[in-house]
Amino acid sequence: MPKDRRRFTREDPDSRKDALIRATLSLMAARGPSAVTVRAIAEEAGVTQGMIRHYFSSKQDLMNAAYQAHMQTQTEMSQATHDSGGGTARQRLARLIHASVTPPVAEPMALSLWAGFIHMVRRDSAMRVTHEKTYLHYRDLLQVMITAAIAETGRKVSTDEARSLAIACNAVIDGLWLEGGALPDAFDSDELSQIGLRSVEAIIGLSLTGERA
Amino acid sequence: MPKDRRRFTREDPDSRKDALIRATLSLMAARGPSAVTVRAIAEEAGVTQGMIRHYFSSKQDLMNAAYQAHMQTQTEMSQATHDSGGGTARQRLARLIHASVTPPVAEPMALSLWAGFIHMVRRDSAMRVTHEKTYLHYRDLLQVMITAAIAETGRKVSTDEARSLAIACNAVIDGLWLEGGALPDAFDSDELSQIGLRSVEAIIGLSLTGERA
DNA sequence: CGAGTAATTCTGCAAGCGTATAATTACAGA
C-alpha cells in the first residue's frame, strides 16, 4: 500500500482563495491566457487542482475574482500616492498622473493582464460591470481633481467641459500606460511621466508643477 | 460504399490563405483567443482543417500571418484619409487624427483583436518585430506631420521636442482608441474625435481647424 | 482520546486540442 499521498495543512478559506487568485494573475501576466489552466494554477498555488472547484464554482468564477482583485489593486496603487501627503489640488493631480504612468501601475505585466482579461469583459456581464465601474471611477476622480486644480487659479469650468477634459486626460494617461507596457524599452525612465504631466498641463491650460512650460 | 465526401473546387493558394486569415481574425475578434481553434477556423473559412497545415507550417504560423495582415489593414485605413485630398499640413493632421479614433479603425472588434494578439507579441519575436515596426511607423508619421504643421505657422521645433510631442499625441490617440473600443456606448458619436482634435491642438499649441479653441 | 466532519488529495472521464497522414477528388496536359 503506497502511502505517498502528499501531506497538507488546513488553511482558512480566505488565504486559500487569495493564493489561487494570486496564482491566476501571476500565470496570466507571465504566460498569457492559454497558460492559465486549472492544473497550472493549482501548482503555482501549491495545492491540487480540486481546490479550485472547492473554493470557486468554476474556473470562470475564479477568473472573475482574479480580475476584480487586479482592478482593485491597480486603483488603490494609483490613488494611494495622491491621497496621502496633502498639498494643493494641482500638486495632488500631478502625483496622480505620475503614479498612473510609472511602475508598479504601468508595467508590462499589468498590460498583459489587462489584455488577457479584456475579451472576457466583453462576454461576461459581471466582469463588464467591474470594468465600467473601475474606468468611470478613475475618470470621475480625474474630473474632480481637474475641476479643483482649475478652481485654485480662480477660473471656473462647466461640468460638460470638465467631463471632456477628464476624458482627454484619461486618454493621455491610458495611452502612455499602454505604450510603456507594450514597448518597455522604447522610453527613458521618467520620460513618460514628464510627457504625461506636460500634456495634461497643456490640455487643461494650467501649470501643475509651478514652472511654466 | 457511402460517397458522402464533400465536393470541393480547387482555388488558388492566395485566396485560400486569405480566407484562412480572415476566418482567424473574425474568430479572434468575435469570440476571443480561446475560440481560435483549427477546427473553428476551418469551418469559418468553409474548408476542412487539413488546409491549415497545408498552407501554413503550423497554427502559430497562421496566427503570425493574421496578425501581420491585421496591422497592415489598420495602418492603411488610418492613413488613407490623410494621404489623399491634399490641403495644408494642419488639415491633413486633423484628418489623420479623426480617422484614427473613429470606425473602422477604432471599434470594439479592433480592440479585441489587439488584445488577443498582444500576449503573443511578447513571446514571439517575429510578431514583436511587426508590432514595433507598426507602432514606430505611425508615431514617426505623426512626428513628421506635427513638425510640418507647426512649421506652417512659422515656428520651429527641435527633433527632441517633436519626438516628445509625437509620443504625447500618439498617447492621446491610442487612449481614445482604447476607450472607444472598450466602452463603445459611453461616448457620443464624434465626441472622441472632437476631444482628440482639441487635445492635440492643446499639446502642440496650434489650431488645426482654423477656429480658436 | 476517540469520533465526526470538512478540507484536501487523488483518480477518472468525456470532450476538445494541434498535428500527422492516408484516402479521395478535381483539374491540367498529353
Next chain:
DNA sequence: TCTGTAATTATACGCTTGCAGAATTACTCG
C-alpha cells in the same frame, strides 16, 4: 479521353483540458 499530380477531405493519434466524485487526511469538539 486518359493519366498524373497536387489540392482537398477524412480519419486517427496522443495529449491536455475542465470537471466530477471517491478516497483520505487533518483538525475540532465532546
